[in-house]
Amino acid sequence: MIRNLLNRLTVAMMALVLAWLWTAGAAQAQDAAPPNVVGDGIDELLQGADATAAPVVAAPDPEQPVFYSYGREIVIGKYSIINQWMSGRRATEPAPDKPDQRFWRFFMHGVTDAGAMPKSWTSCLGPDQNPEEVLDFQADINNEVKSSNLPAIRLAGGQSILLQKPVLGAAELGQLRGSYLRLFIWIKAENTGQGAELWHGAPSLELLLQDAAGNLIDVEATVFKTRGTYPWFCYHLDLAVPFNLDVAAAAEPGAATAAEPGAPAAVPGAATVAEPGAAPAAGVADPMDALGGFIDLVPGQLTKPEPTAEKGSALPPGAGLFLRLANPASGTAWFSTLSWKRTPYSESLFNTRTKDARVDPRYGTLAPNPEYDELPMHFFYGLSQRQHWDFLLGTKVLPNLTLVANLKAYLKTAPNDWADMVHVAPFLAYMHSCGVLLETAPPFEKDWNRALVASLRGMQDLRTGMWKVNGQPNLLATWKIASNSFNPTRQPRTDRPKQPTPWLSVDDMALPNAEAIVNTLLKTQRPAPRSSLKAGWNLYLFSNEDLETPAQHVPCDIVATAAAANLLAQAMPLVGEQLQEQASEAIYQAWHYVMKFLVFRDMGIWRMRHGDQEATSPAFFYAFLEATPWLEMRQLPGMPAPIVEALQGAGGKTSFKWINPREDQVSLRVYAAPEDMDVKQLSEQHLVAIIQPGGESIDTMDPLLALRFMVAASMKKWLVGPEHDGADYLAEKVAALPAKLKNCVQSKEISVEPEPHPEKTLKFYAAAVNAYGEMSAWQNLPVTLAPAP
Secondary structure (H helix, E strand, O other): OHHHHHHHHHHHHHHHHHHHHHHHOOOOOOOOOOOOOOOOOOHHHHHOOOOOOOOOOOOOOOOOOEEEHHHOEEEEOOEEEEEOOOOOOOOOOOOOOOOOOOHHHHEHHHOOOOOOEEEOHHHOOOOOOOHHHHEEOOOOEEOOOEEEOOOEEEEEOOEEEEOOOOOEOHHHHHHHOOOEEEEEEEEEEEEEOOOOOHHHHOOEEEEEEEOOOOOEEEEEEOOOOOOEEEEEEEEEEEEEOOOOOOOHHHOOOOOOOOOOOOOOOOOOOOOOOOOOOOOOOOOOOOOOHHHOOHHHOOOOOOOOOOOOOOOOOOOOOOOEEEEEEEEOOOOEEEEEEEEEEEEOHHHOOOOHHHHHHHOOOOOOOOOOOOOOOOHHHHHHOOOOOOOOOHHHHOOOOOOOOOOHHHHHHHHHHHHHOHHHHHHOHHHHHHHHHHHHHHOOOOOOOOOHHHHHHHHHHHHEOOOOOOEEEOOEEEHHHHHHHHHHHEOOEOOOOOOOOOOEOHHHEOOOOOOOOHHHHHHHHHHHOOEOOOOOOEOOOOOOOOOOHHHOOHHHHOOOEHHHHHHHHHHHHHHHHHOOHHHHHHHHHHHHHHHHHHHHHHEEOOOOEEOOEOOOOOOOOOOOHHHHHHHOOOOOOEEOOOOOOOEEEEEEOHHHOEEEEEEOOOOOEEEEEEEEEEOOOOHHHOOHHHEEEEEEOOOOOHHHOOHHHHHHHHHHHHHHHHOOOHHHHOOHHHHHHHHHOOOOOEEEEOOOEEEEOOOOOOOOOEEEEEEEEEOOOEEOOOEEEOOEEOOOO
16 A cells, blocks of 8 residues: 555656656656657667667656556556566566466466556547446456556456457557567456357457558457456467558657558667568468467367457547457456567467477466366367376366266266367377377376277267267367377378378277268258359358358358368278269369369469458368368379370470360379389479469469469468468478479470489370369370471
8 A cells, every 4th residue: 555655656746747847848767768659568668778868758648657667567647567576676687597387377378468568448448438337446456476456347247348449559550560469468257158158158358450441450369268267367469460551541740650561660679670470461370370289280270160240340440459358158357457569479479389488387288377277278279299288187177187087077068068079079089199108198097098989989979970069960070079089090192101190099990980971961062053063061051940040051161161071081981982982072072162162263362151252261271172182193084195295405405295185184294203113103203394274373273283372372361381271281292392393374385404313214204184183194205306497
């Protein structure tokens, strides 16, 4: 109380002094930062402490934070924030040998909000948002690392609020373009999430980035989901601010000049060069996708599909970063002490190389709130191969899951929540195998894995072959359980040997009831509009028709189609020949529809579902392509060998001319290999040329070049490639293309200069290829001397 009184007296005295200095025109700043500084926290203020030139002093602003004791104490008007763990004696202190383990009890991933610029809620409320109705003035933070008496936003169950004023305005965003922004927020909850699934029941926040023209550039929803009752805890969310974000229309005279597109403006004390990997476009991949999955073998865990309703329509005009807070289910949630700072790429959630540094040293988990998070959060963020997974022994909300009885009890309740069935149940077998092999898991009770697989089999619906969530067959849950718990070998490929995956099954048990799964998926594949062909699948396949869900009749969405295609590919070797042929045709027709109607063929990017006008996310597209045989080297019976003329010219150059290609063929591939090599051993590394009579868009390109084009496009727009969806086969295909591979567009002739073999004579082969990657018979190409000119 005495300290708060002294702080208030200090602020009052300082306001009087500043008012006098304002009339005088200048002053020497002492312990506080200039109130008009635009920056990302106290770091840049501290770095300028030794400057000899006196700063310009602005009029006092009650909403402007004032920093004391090198950031240990921060005062905003009559309110104060104290970082209890800081000594406050000097700006830089030697880093401890090991992180303070207390931090993980109060801060997500042990990352503190020291050095972040606080933002009061009152500065974000609009004229019709009454502080007396929205704020709780008694909800102080007071624990061993943090104290703050800033008012908190209090939301009862079912309430949400979209703050009418931006958290960051145009001037601040202009200086952050091309860099990474981190927002911190403290949350406390009582009895939240009751009667709702975890993903849509936990208190949450959502960032909405809008440009000067009023376009909604990005919407980032939090993927930390802590429900129930828990004390104050500091979460954070990273956002990549596009380097070309338009903020010009909102610039005020005298405000800091925004950076030119391509380079962030200079922020005091901050680097002026954009970090590597800063988002080059409006669409930004979910940062949690970058965290990867178990031991980085299952990247890009699923997130709960969000409603497709338009978001951000209530935003005021102009560039800004807006914030929506929600407590969707029950109880009460408090949100307090919002702050922000620029964060370097090396420390951002986008940098997966440093994720082990974020693991809680006590529980061995990347869950945001380790003591109070439920099991899906521990699995969603991925497990580290260098830490012991002691959260399995129990936390404040979890039992000891190494015991068979507790495992069975958990699996009985798992079908009641989507998050448990998609993020946990499918990966328990994998977790057990890897944990035992790497010695990162605590000892399991005897026959734990066999009890697991017996429970999973008992949860499968025998009629449809599907696993259920809330009583309804669920396509995503079925795909994840099948591919991670009953998958003893990788998908068979015509150009790859059999690859066992014993860690994805128990006792090499294959997918049960495969025939029922195939029949179900064949019956539920949606028809293509105005066509006799089929399209794909959608996420509402098994929903009741009276749910009034407009998306029920969407002929194709990427998420469901990826799930169905992967299930068909996994089940095909386990069913009869007739069903195999039907499943293969179903995958082909889905591929045909996706490539024709969802892919922007001249841009190399794609829509998420039929009817979308824009490319909004890269998710699941590569996982879908991975399930198809599109890139496999396979010959189509009955397709004759191409007619090709090969001529040896001057200077070691060889020209190839494709004579009368068929209309259904998009390319001719030319290979060079030692003359004694078997033609069956040819692969992408032997390619020397690809001839494309078309090639100006995806549908007329050679499949290998089409994939390379799409990977380049998705990297440019979203910073993701095939590895993002765990599509290792696709990634191998792109990587295998020779650097000196030549190709032509809208031509039937090409000239190349093949690398000579150091010891053997090269022999040339050619094969024609259709859009689905099916190849003709091989054609041996004897090379003749070109006639003299």
